[in-house]
Amino acid sequence: MTPSPANKTILVTGGCGFIGTNLVKYLAERSYKVRILDNLSTPSPLWTTASHSSSRSPLTQPAELLVGDIRDPVVVSKALDTIDAVVHLAACASVVESLKNPKENWDVNVNGTLNLLEACRHKGIGKLIFASSNAVLGEQPPPVNEAKIPRPLSPYGASKLAGEALCSTYFHSFGLNTISLRFANCYGPYAEHNPSVITRFINWARQGKPLIVYGDGNQTRDFVHVEDVSQAIHLSLIALDSEGYTEDLLLFQIASGVETSVNELVNLIRKIAADREIPVIHEPRRKGEIERNYSDIDRARRLLGFEPRITLEEGLEALCKL
Numbered sequence: 001m002t003p004s005p006a007n008k009t010i011l012v013t014g015g016c017g018f019i020g021t022n023l024v025k026y027l028a029e030r031s032y033k034v035r036i037l038d039n040l041s042t043p044s045p046l047w048t049t050a051s052h053s054s055s056r057s058p059l060t061q062p063a064e065l066l067v068g069d070i071r072d073p074v075v076v077s078k079a080l081d082t083i084d085a086v087v088h089l090a091a092c093a094s095v096v097e098s099l100k101n102p103k104e105n106w107d108v109n110v111n112g113t114l115n116l117l118e119a120c121r122h123k124g125i126g127k128l129i130f131a132s133s134n135a136v137l138g139e140q141p142p143p144v145n146e147a148k149i150p151r152p153l154s155p156y157g158a159s160k161l162a163g164e165a166l167c168s169t170y171f172h173s174f175g176l177n178t179i180s181l182r183f184a185n186c187y188g189p190y191a192e193h194n195p196s197v198i199t200r201f202i203n204w205a206r207q208g209k210p211l212i213v214y215g216d217g218n219q220t221r222d223f224v225h226v227e228d229v230s231q232a233i234h235l236s237l238i239a240l241d242s243e244g245y246t247e248d249l250l251l252f253q254i255a256s257g258v259e260t261s262v263n264e265l266v267n268l269i270r271k272i273a274a275d276r277e278i279p280v281i282h283e284p285r286r287k288g289e290i291e292r293n294y295s296d297i298d299r300a301r302r303l304l305g306f307e308p309r310i311t312l313e314e315g316l317e318a319l320c321k322l
Contacts, residue, residue, distance in 0.1 A: 009033040010237070011083045013070055013116065014090030015063070016043040018191040019131070019183075019226055023087065024063050026230035034063040037070065037079040038090065044190035070112035076119045085127035085240060087233055088116055091160075094195050095135060095289060098156035109159035110166070117170045127240040128167065129233055130180045134222070134255070134293055136161040137182075142220070142259060143296040146182075146251050153290060168250055177245050179236045181229075184255030184295050187315060188226030197262065198223065201269055202319055205278050215285035217263035222255040222294035225310035229254060235304040249303060255295035256308045268313055272320050 010027055014020045015036030021044040024034050040047065068075030070090045080086070091109050092098065098105040113130070120128055135157035136150045152158045167178035187198040201211050232254040239249050270278050300306040 005031040008084045009035060009082055011035050011037060011079055011086045013037045013079075013086065013088045014131075016040055016047040016065070017089060017093075018044050018188075018194045019186060019229060020044075020089045021046055021190040022188060022226040023089070023230045023233055026227070026234065028063060030234065035079065035083065036063055036065045037068060037075070038065070039069045040067055042193060044194075045192050046190055070116055071108065073115055073119065076116055077123065080119055080123045080125055083123075083125055085129070085237055086116065086120060086125060087129045087131075087237075088113065089131045091131065092156070093133075095154045095156045096195070096286065098154050098159070099287065102155035105155050106159050106162075109156070110162045113163045113166055117166055117176065120176055121170065121174050126175065126177055127237075128170075128176060128178045129236045129240070130163055130167045130178060132164050132180045132182045132251075133157065133160045134182050134184050134253070134295065135290070136164065137290075137293075139290050139292075142292050142294050143257070144293065145253060145296040146299055164251065171247070171250060177240050179240060179249055180251045181232055181236060181254045182252065182295070183229055184222035184224045184253075184293070186224055186226050186229050187319070189319065191226070197221070197265065198316070198319075201265065202316075205269055205273055205276070205320075208276075210279040210281045211266055211269070212281050212283055213262055213266065214283050214289070215262075216282065217266065217280075218261055219285075219289070220259045220261045220292045220294060221265075222258060223260055223265070223312050223315075224254065224256045224308060225315045227310055228256070228306075228308045231309070232300065232304065232306050235306055239304055252300040252304060252306075253295040253297050254300060254306065255297055256312070257295060257297045258312070259292070259294035260312060265312075268316055269320075272313075272317055 016038040138151035
C-alpha cells in the first residue's frame with residue numbers, strides 16, 4: 001500500500017531558495033513531512049535569519065532543516081535517512097553566473113546531482129524529481145516541447161542537460177524512478193534575491209529606478225508562477241507513486257504555455273503601477289541568452305494533469321502588493 005501524504009517524508013534539496021521555500025509550504029499544506037538540505041548560500045529572505053545550526057524552519061508549517069552541500073556524500077547520506085522521495089532543486093541557477101564561472105556551475109549542478117543519485121541508489125530511495133530548465137534547449141523555433149533536440153547556449157543549460165541525462169541513466173540502469181521538469185521562467189513570492197527579470201523589474205520599480213532591458217525587448221519568455229511549478233512537482237510526486245510509472249514520465253515542460261515579450265512585461269508592470277512613471281534603459285543583448293522561448297505543455301496536461309492557474313497579470317499584481 002502506498003503511504004498517505006501524512007506518512008510521507010520528502011527531501012527538498014535547495015529548499016531554502018526561492019522555489020524551494022514556496023514548495024516546502026505547498027507540500028506541508030498538503031500534509032507531507034518535509035526535510036530540507038540546503039547550504040544557505042542563496043536563501044530566500046524568509047531564511048536569512050535562520051541559524052546555520054538550526055534544525056527548525058521559519059515557515060508556518062514545520063520542516064526539518066539540514067545545512068550542507070549536495071556534493072558532500074556524508075551530508076547527503078544523512079539527509080536521505082527515512083526519506084520516501086526527493087525533489088532536487090539545489091543548483092547554481094544563473095545563466096550569467098555560469099558564463100563567469102563554468103567550472104563551479106558544472107561542479108554543483110552535475111557532480112552534485114550525480115552524488116545525490118548515487119546516494120539514492122545506495123540508500124534504496126527509488127523516487128526523484130529533478131528541476132531542469134528550458135535553458136537545455138537553447139534557441140529553437142517556439143513553442144518548445146520534449147521532442148526538440150537540446151542545443152544549450154550556456155554552461156548552465158549544458159549542466160541541466162547533463163542532469164537530465166543522469167536521471168535517465170539511473171532510471172534505465174538502476175531502476176530509480178525519476179522525473180525531470182523543465183521549468184520556464186519562474187516568478188512569485190520569496191524571490192527578492194532571485195536574479196530573474198521579473199524580480200529585478202519589480203525591485204527597480206519600487207526603488208524608482210529605470211528598468212534595464214538587454215536588447216530591443218522583443219525577446220520572449222514563458223513566465224510561470226511558482227505556485228503552478230509547485231503544483232507540477234506535487235503531481236509528479238503522485239505520478240512517481242502510481243503503479244503506472246513508465247519511461248513516458250521521464251521528462252516534462254512546465255510552463256504557462258504563453259509567449260510574452262520583455263516589452264509586454266514592462267507594459268504590464270507600468271499598468272499595475274499606474275501612478276508612477278517607470279523609465280526604461282536599453283543595453284546590449286547578453287551572450288548565452290535565448291531570443292524567443294515558450295513551451296508546449298500538452299504532455300504535462302495529459303500525463304500529469306497539470307494546468308497553470310495563475311496568469312502573469314494576476315501574479316504580478318499580487319507581487320506588487322507584497
